[in-house]
Amino acid sequence: MIDLVAARVHYLVTFLLLGIGTYMMIGNRNLVKKVIGMNVFQTGIFLFFISAAYIEGAGSPVLSSPGPYVSPLPHVLILTAIVVGVSLTAVALGLVVRIYDEYGTLETDVLREVRADE
Amino acid sequence: MSDLAPFLIALPILGSVVALLIGLARSETGWPVAVVAMIGQTGLAAWLAYQVFTGGPIEYVVGGFEVPYGIELVIDGLSASMIVLIATVALGVLAYAHAAGPRSNPFYGTYLLLVAGLTGVCITGDVFNMYVFLEITGLAAYALVASGRSGRSAVAALKYLIVGTVGASLFLLGVGYAYIATGTLNMADLAAKLAAVGYTSTLVQTAFAFVVIGLFIKVAVFPLHTWQPEAYAGAPDSVSAFIAALVSTVGAYALARMILSVFTVDFLAANPLARDLLVAGAMVSIVAGSALAVAQTEIKRMLAYSSVSQFGLVLAALSVTNRTALIGAAVHLVGHAIMKGGLFLTAGLVATGTGARTVDGYEGLSDRMPIAAGAFAVLALAMVGVPPMVGFAGKWYIALGAIEAQIWPLAVVILASTLLTLAYFARLIERMYFREAASVGDGPTAEAETGSPTGDAVLADGGRVTAGMYLAVLAAAVLAATLGVAVVEYGRLLEPTLELLLA
Numbered sequence: 001m002i003d004l005v006a007a008r009v010h011y012l013v014t015f016l017l018l019g020i021g022t023y024m025m026i027g028n029r030n031l032v033k034k035v036i037g038m039n040v041f042q043t044g045i046f047l048f049f050i051s052a053a054y055i056e057g058a059g060s061p062v063l064s065s066p067g068p069y070v071s072p073l074p075h076v077l078i079l080t081a082i083v084v085g086v087s088l089t090a091v092a093l094g095l096v097v098r099i100y101d102e103y104g105t106l107e108t109d110v111l112r113e114v115r116a117d118e
Numbered sequence: 119m120s121d122l123a124p125f126l127i128a129l130p131i132l133g134s135v136v137a138l139l140i141g142l143a144r145s146e147t148g149w150p151v152a153v154v155a156m157i158g159q160t161g162l163a164a165w166l167a168y169q170v171f172t173g174g175p176i177e178y179v180v181g182g183f184e185v186p187y188g189i190e191l192v193i194d195g196l197s198a199s200m201i202v203l204i205a206t207v208a209l210g211v212l213a214y215a216h217a218a219g220p221r222s223n224p225f226y227g228t229y230l231l232l233v234a235g236l237t238g239v240c241i242t243g244d245v246f247n248m249y250v251f252l253e254i255t256g257l258a259a260y261a262l263v264a265s266g267r268s269g270r271s272a273v274a275a276l277k278y279l280i281v282g283t284v285g286a287s288l289f290l291l292g293v294g295y296a297y298i299a300t301g302t303l304n305m306a307d308l309a310a311k312l313a314a315v316g317y318t319s320t321l322v323q324t325a326f327a328f329v330v331i332g333l334f335i336k337v338a339v340f341p342l343h344t345w346q347p348e349a350y351a352g353a354p355d356s357v358s359a360f361i362a363a364l365v366s367t368v369g370a371y372a373l374a375r376m377i378l379s380v381f382t383v384d385f386l387a388a389n390p391l392a393r394d395l396l397v398a399g400a401m402v403s404i405v406a407g408s409a410l411a412v413a414q415t416e417i418k419r420m421l422a423y424s425s426v427s428q429f430g431l432v433l434a435a436l437s438v439t440n441r442t443a444l445i446g447a448a449v450h451l452v453g454h455a456i457m458k459g460g461l462f463l464t465a466g467l468v469a470t471g472t473g474a475r476t477v478d479g480y481e482g483l484s485d486r487m488p489i490a491a492g493a494f495a496v497l498a499l500a501m502v503g504v505p506p507m508v509g510f511a512g513k514w515y516i517a518l519g520a521i522e523a524q525i526w527p528l529a530v531v532i533l534a535s536t537l538l539t540l541a542y543f544a545r546l547i548e549r550m551y552f553r554e555a556a557s558v559g560d561g562p563t564a565e566a567e568t569g570s571p572t573g574d575a576v577l578a579d580g581g582r583v584t585a586g587m588y589l590a591v592l593a594a595a596v597l598a599a600t601l602g603v604a605v606v607e608y609g610r611l612l613e614p615t616l617e618l619l620l621a
Contacts, residue, residue: 022284025280025284031276034280035280038280038283038284041283041284041287042283042287045287045290045291045294048291048294049294052294052297052298074294074297077246080246080250081249081290084250084253084257087257088253088256088257088279088283091257091260091261091279092276092279092280095260095264095272095275095276095279096276098264098269098272099269099272099273099276102268102269102272103269111273115269115270115273
């Protein structure tokens with residue numbers, strides 16, 4: 001049982017990260033922390049892809065030296081996904097700055113009160 | 119001439135860069151650049167669509183890497199309709215935005231980027247590539263929603279960003295499961311290999327669930343629609359029209375592509391639960407979207423909830439998956455984009471002319487702005503589904519498809535949706551034509567002067583009604599009223615594509 005879990009610990013971590021990220025996006029009242037939660041959520045997915053790239057006893061089509069080898073494709077995909085994630089964070093933080101300039105707060109409950117009198 | 123396919127994506131991106139660079143030298147020069155790029159794009163899209171409908175699907179392998187290793191662009195009948203729709207609607211909204219919209223160059227740069235993203239989703243033949251284009255679409259849409267000057271648009275855009283990112287991420291997770299199951303990302307290859315793995319394998323089922331839930335968020339299916347009303351209502355008028363017409367539509371296209379081309383009809387047959395998920399999403403969306411639309415007082419929020427309900431109809435067609443229903447889905451996607459885009463433009467026009475942004479503000483509108491009121495009424499009736507307008511044709515095919523498949527509860531809900539749609543549009547038409555404006559005489563004007571609680575988000579530059587704005591609105595109304603006639607012919611053109619999709 002322990003062995004079974006130990007061999008799959010990265011999948012457990014993946015779903016922990018997804019859960020923590022989701023919780024932060026929903027439960028946290030601070031807008032910046034929501035954005036961080038979004039990042040944690042995406043990191044979970046990155047880890048999922050990277051750990052899936054390791055296949056027991058995999059070979060390489062171009063190299064002859066002994067392994068272990070991992071599949072390069074998921075790594076390339078995740079490089080792209082990281083770039084997407086960075087751009088999203090940049091846009092999100094830009095919006096957070098604008099919201100702060102406008103309302104002077106980053107807390108969603110205060111924000112709701114301020115906007116109710118608008 | 120399949121070599122032209124990549125230019126559908128390259129041209130708007132190039133235009134976007136040019137608009138930004140020219141903006142460094144002279145501000146407010148983005149509009150002509152965008153118009154030139156979009157005219158080129160429309161011509162290109164029309165030419166390629168003509169090729170597809172006369173000569174069969176176009177396939178193009180990017181960079182010369184062989185399929186299934188390289189990224190493939192595929193244009194079949196369905197994607198051909200979408201690229202023409204995207205180019206035409208984008209051009210129409212530009213005509214409106216000339217006077218109304220944000221004028222800065224970055225705005226037009228982002229606008230063209232959104233066109234590139236939307237077109238990319240429609241013509242790609244690779245699931246990871248689709249994720250990237252979904253994110254490009256998303257990023258551009260978030261930035262456009264935030265281009266209104268008020269705090270409201272920024273809050274709406276941030277909410278849209280967080281929810282939209284979760285949607286795209288879930289889609290990516292689903293793609294990951296499918297990749298682990300098969301080791302490929304090419305759609306055609308994936309379809310064959312998923313079948314080999316077996317449709318009842320847990321990996322494949324999980325992949326389907328993640329992909330579909332992720333795209334439900336992008337399409338704004340109830341109860342995953344929460345980002346949508348705020349985003350549409352908080353954006354400047356031209357932007358709401360543009361994204362309401364196209365972003366969810368392309369999301370629905372992506373869903374159709376994943377269900378029909380990648381997982382295929384056989385998957386749905388092997389997993390009744392998966393079909394039930396789609397049917398349930400459709401029914402709840404249709405009913406809840408309409409009920410929420412009736413409860414709204416702000417016009418743009420009402421139109422947004424109406425979209426939730428209309429996409430429920432498209433989803434219903436996807437869950438039925440027979441030929442009649444799928445023709446209905448294609449017709450309704452195109453028709454809804456024209457009608458909803460037109461309605462948002464008309465709402466913007468009315469707000470610019472009279473300051474009215476609420477249901478009550480529309481009282482007696484036919485006296486104050488007869489043309490705008492007429493266009494709004496025509497578009498609303500088309501949306502309700504008065505024959506022979508385009509809204510009727512779409513619903514007719516979808517309802518007929520549901521009856522053919524003998525999914526009775528769904529058929530009842532689809533037919534009832536007409537009444538539900540009437541429920542929220544009839545009260546507007548009644549207010550526009552059968553009530554005196556005097557009762558609210560100075561209401562809307564005073565609202566416009568002081569800046570109503572809801573009106574602050576929008577008017578980016580002054581409030582001048584121009585011919586371009588009327589032109590865009592009237593074109594939408596005329597198209598909505600007349601396209602219904604062309605539906606039978608369009609259905610015939612789609613036949614070969616559907617043949618392949620349902621095979």
